[in-house]
Amino acid sequence: MGKNIIVAGAGHGGLTAAYHLSKSGYTVTVYERAAQESELGYEWEDFFDARTFDEAGMPEPATGKIPKVPISFYGPNPDDEPISQVFNNGEVEMHMNRKELYAHLLGLVKEAGVQIVFGCTIYAPILIGNRIVGIKTSLGDFMGDLVIDAAGVDSPLRTNLPDYIGVQKTLRKYEYVYAYRAYFNRLPGFEDVKNEYKTYFVDDGDSGITWAVTTEKTVDLLIARFEPFGQEEIDRMNVIFKADNPHLGDELVSGGQVTKIPLRRPIAILVADGYAAVGDSACMTVPIAGSGIANSLRAGKILADVICADRNEEYSAYSLWKYQTEFFEKIGNSSATIDMARTLLLNLKKSDFEFFFGNKILTSEDLSFNTNETSAKEMFSHFSPSIIIDRLKKVGANRSLLKKIGTLAVRVGKLRLITSRMPEVYSRADVLRWAKKYEQLFADTTL
Ligand SMILES: Cc1cc2nc3c(=O)[nH]c(=O)nc-3n(C[C@H](O)[C@H](O)[C@H](O)COP(=O)(O)OP(=O)(O)OC[C@H]3O[C@@H](n4cnc5c(N)ncnc54)[C@H](O)[C@@H]3O)c2cc1C
Structure with a gap:
């Protein structure tokens, strides 16, 4: 084999791998659908873990670190007090415009060679036997020693792989959401309204999450x-948002599209x-939060x-399995x-949320995790046995x-057992068997 690496789609993880591989002497080409650099990313601001660049081994952008922004969680009943997060002074997180994040990442990868x-739409993988050897695109076929799939949730590579690859x-439904995000003007005359990050668990009795920041x-x-x-749904929600946020204007400042999040x-x-x-x-997002950048x-x-x-430049499932186990x-x-815990959220009815908020079951401290808490250990670290x-x-x-x-606790126990039994070495039969068990555990979304 050789050192010719294809990165399919300019996804964030693909650019990170491209940066390190190019610096290590590999020939790396990214094939991206967007016509030009300026089309990448979105006109909105994202939060992510302040440790991200350090852990990814990449230079940090000059700006972006800000004190953690507390979120206020609102229940369905407007009479109930929201639960507002509290953070210690000095805790920071990254807050960046997505286009600026892309500009930073692209600057690094280009400098790395x-x-x-751009303007290259990928259609499908090219296979010889079991091996992915290239990509079919609008600009022709491209062959490589390894294809890194960074083309997002609907990747044309992943979705077109033959079943036998595994x-x-x-x-499935409930494993991704459609998200509309838009910035509107803030009306004058409401100067007394404080800046606030409001998250609503249940808006009008429908299941789903909304925020107004x-x-x-x-x-x-x-x-x-x-x-x-x-x-129609956006207009309906706008009326609901306005009832609680009278300072919300009608002028679309940026954003305004619906995108899919795993x-x-x-x-x-x-x-x-x-x-x-x-x-x-x-699907490397944080299952409850969708924050996939870090x-x-x-x-x-x-x-x-x-x-x-x-060293043998095999890039086989066998040699790449170390990526799987370490990840x-x-x-x-x-x-x-965290995904298993999310099953509980999927099973809560409006009345359950009312019960939680009305009876003050959870405190500000219970919910004071944010984009820096991307692991279950960090997210739930506050829950000592006595608090539980x-x-x-x-x-x-x-x-x-x-x-x-109770049912959820039993499933978490089973999950831990299954994840602890992931094969350490790749053998197709063992891996397929293990994957089936892992997926089956999530097949039943009712508790
Ligand atoms: C509304 C919204 C808010 C979010 N907020 C946050 C947040 O605050 N913090 C956070 O960490 N994460 C957030 N996320 C999630 C985050 O965007 C992703 O998890 C993260 O960007 C990782 O995705 P990715 O780079 O792998 O894929 P993507 O961002 O989807 O990138 C995939 C790339 O592949 C390209 N591509 C796709 N198909 C093709 C094709 N056929 N041919 C060629 N190229 C192709 C695309 O053009 C794109 O450049 C948010 C997502 C959304 C939608």
């Missing part, structure tokens, strides 16, 4: 739904002969290290636990909720 081909092609000049809206939706554990098998998936194409960059670094360690050990197993017992006692009056929590 990576070639980027990489999961399609996602008020800043000095804008109100940033998010509507996330498990079904595709259009202008919201589940990572896919069970990340690699095949000549192929590795990274970022949203492998995990994509971290995974890109792990992948690059494993490729560089493959799951550091990130994936924890994401799977206290919260369960409060839930005690709601028998059906208690039963759901």
